[in-house]
Amino acid sequence: MTRLFAALALVIAFVAVAPTHAHAVALDAVDAEELREALAQAQEVQSICYSYELSVQDSSGSESTNERGSSWAPAGARTTPTDLPTTCVRHIRLRATVVYTAESSESEDSSNYTVSVLSLPSGVPDHAAQSKIQARATAKAGSLINDPGDAVFNRMSEMPAIAAEAGLGPYLPLETRTEPLAQDAALTGSPGSDFLRTKGMTVLLLTLCILGAAGWATYIVISDRAQKRREQQRASRRKKYRKVVSDEEQTETDDASPVDADDSPKEERT
């Protein structure tokens, strides 16, 4: 048992000190190019230019990185406001920052998104448009820490939909397939139970309430019985004590009576 606890403690210690975040390059070239193509399509339909900048600052020893992408320039190219296509009426820019602290530091890793919307060609911030997309565009900032590249890729992929939802541009035309899937195409992974995913927590909480109520009722009954038993025992002890006291008093009375009886006959003889 001692060895088991020691082994468990070692495992827990290992997990606790093991690095929990990736230090690799965030977006590889293929993913960055895929993203650029998707954003370029969105730009063509919506007349919105999209760009992103991902800054990863790593104090734990790995290199810090800074990655950029846009819908109009090759992936990784640094852009300036003068590079923006004249066909765009707005520029939506996402800045993501991740800071990994050293293992010995007491500070925690942190991450955040900022989104800005600029009217073009003036470059003036469009605060009204920004407020419409801000909440959605900057949600789930915590996922940046675990995988910055994945988080930025997904967030930028959603950006044209977020912009369309906010009324900044139209939705893109839908492309669907009508021919059957290729042999190598198949859904992977198991989605699990829809019911448990949606209502699993409710079922768990209700079950805990039922068990808790049953446990509490059992405790009430047991402690009530124990209390009654203690009171009975106390009453019984009191009764015994009173009997003993009563017997002692009786004995004292009996002891006192024979002394008076002896005196009377002596006086008569005298």
Added chain:
Amino acid sequence: MSTTVKLAIAALIGVVSIGALGSTLLNRGSVTSHIASAYAKVPNTDVPGATTSTNTYKSDQSPMATADAIAKKWKPAERRDEGSGSFLRYSDYVVGVVPGAGGSRITVDRDRDGYNRYFPYIGGFWGTGSGSGETFRGGGPGVGK
């Protein structure tokens, strides 16, 4: 508080919890029944490649808002929001919410049919397959690379 009162409270909590749990388990429902009851059914005439198991509905809200409403009621296993619409994956179904007349159009397909229909957007993210179609992007960060 007397023992009787405590027992009564415990019994009340237990009975209410049992009732709620029973109701939850008996009225399980499904995402398909929820969509069928919440949205108006429309013919599949505008849905290219619709199969006999495809069901189409319409919503007055925008695609993302409609997808949010469905996801709030029935949490999807996966979700993708693209410039062309929102796509939700459930255990046996794929739900696509795309712009439509007056708001949005909802298609409910069996999982393989839905994966086929929206392959340009979910192909590689939710499964495997080589691309075809102008917008196929090969599945996102680090997938199949």
